[in-house]
Amino acid sequence: MGTPERFIIKVGTVVPDSAEAEPFCFAKEFMVYCLRQRIWVDVYIDPYKGHGNTPEGATYIMKTLKTFYFRVMCGFFLGLSAFAPGFSGSVMAIAMGVYQDLIQIVSNPLRDWKKNLRFMLPIGVGVVISAVLFVIAFRFLFERFEKATLMLFVGLIAGNLPVIGAEIKKHSFKKRYLGGGVTAFAIALGFGLIAVGGGHISGAAGVTVSFPLLVASGFFAGAITLVPGMSISAILIMLGVYGQLLAMAESLFRLETTYLPHLLGLLAAAVLGLVLTSRGIKSVFDRVPGFANACVFGFMSGTLIGIFLETLYIAGGYFHWPLGGGMFLAGLAVATLFVFLGRHMNVKVE
Numbered sequence: 001m002g003t004p005e006r007f008i009i010k011v012g013t014v015v016p017d018s019a020e021a022e023p024f025c026f027a028k029e030f031m032v033y034c035l036r037q038r039i040w041v042d043v044y045i046d047p048y049k050g051h052g053n054t055p056e057g058a059t060y061i062m063k064t065l066k067t068f069y070f071r072v073m074c075g076f077f078l079g080l081s082a083f084a085p086g087f088s089g090s091v092m093a094i095a096m097g098v099y100q101d102l103i104q105i106v107s108n109p110l111r112d113w114k115k116n117l118r119f120m121l122p123i124g125v126g127v128v129i130s131a132v133l134f135v136i137a138f139r140f141l142f143e144r145f146e147k148a149t150l151m152l153f154v155g156l157i158a159g160n161l162p163v164i165g166a167e168i169k170k171h172s173f174k175k176r177y178l179g180g181g182v183t184a185f186a187i188a189l190g191f192g193l194i195a196v197g198g199g200h201i202s203g204a205a206g207v208t209v210s211f212p213l214l215v216a217s218g219f220f221a222g223a224i225t226l227v228p229g230m231s232i233s234a235i236l237i238m239l240g241v242y243g244q245l246l247a248m249a250e251s252l253f254r255l256e257t258t259y260l261p262h263l264l265g266l267l268a269a270a271v272l273g274l275v276l277t278s279r280g281i282k283s284v285f286d287r288v289p290g291f292a293n294a295c296v297f298g299f300m301s302g303t304l305i306g307i308f309l310e311t312l313y314i315a316g317g318y319f320h321w322p323l324g325g326g327m328f329l330a331g332l333a334v335a336t337l338f339v340f341l342g343r344h345m346n347v348k349v350e
Contacts (some may be wrong), residue, residue, distance in 0.1 A: 027276030180298065
């Protein structure tokens with residue numbers, strides 16, 4: 001009867017042996033035809049995107065791995081910006097060339113969701129790695145050296161203010177910029193003073209923050225995530241929930257679920273705030289970038305003053321001003337280093 005003709009069925013393609021690939025819909029009728037004609041069929045997913053087991057295929061695999069690890073690194077630095085006051089996740093995303101992609105995904109997450117999932121998965125892995133490392137580190141610092149840690153955060157924020165100032169200088173200065181900056185400064189400082197008066201910044205004495213405040217803080221943090229220059233963790237400190245969130249997150253590492261509903265509520269609110277405001281924020285920065293950056297500068301300046309006042313207010317454990325000054329300078333140095341790295345990390349990987 002002769003040797004049956006052999007076909008290789010790829011995803012969306014039928015490739016006869018020693019023939020060119022032709023587009024073909026993988027349909028039931030074709031399978032029936034193959035059975036009737038006694039055609040041998042191999043079905044597999046081609047990982048080489050049509051290159052086969054060739055040098056081109058190996059190059060494709062290496063490029064895919066490079067892209068994956070690069071996005072894990074992006075996620076790590078985005079996670080760092082979420083936990084280290086002064087670092088803006090959006091600025092890091094811009095520096096690493098993924099900001100526009102994030103804007104498009106967040107503004108319409110269900111459009112081409114499989115592609116979005118492939119893009120976001122490695123970034124999520126990086127964020128989780130960063131979260132585990134920095135939650136443990138900052139929780140330890142808050143428990144042992146609370147005032148010194150706040151001075152470190154003041155230095156981190158101060159070191160990033162010149163970056164925002166440089167963005168303002170790119171546009172012709174107008175009087176309304178000053179009004180927007182002063183208003184944002186007053187709002188941030190007001191929130192900071194309220195948090196200082198509440199006395200629940202660090203969470204060292206236990207978790208006392210209410211669930212509604214957590215949800216509101218999560219929504220606000222999500223809303224400003226994509227605002228260039230804004231630091232999520234700095235805002236959470238200003239609202240008085242940062243240290244307590246560290247305590248809640250650390251409890252999960254000990255397999256305690258007491259605060260799991262609180263964290264899930266905050267996360268859901270943050271995602272909602274991010275999705276609802278992403279398009280509007282992009283539109284504002286596209287239309288009035290100078291005014292928008294002036295507001296960010298004022299807000300972050302007010303946050304810095306609020307955290308510094310908290311440092312003066314709390315009863316510190318082991319603390320002296322030379323240590324505080326050293327931590328402040330360390331924060332400035334780290335912020336300067338990351339500004340430098342950010343300017344040299346604008347790598348676009350397709």
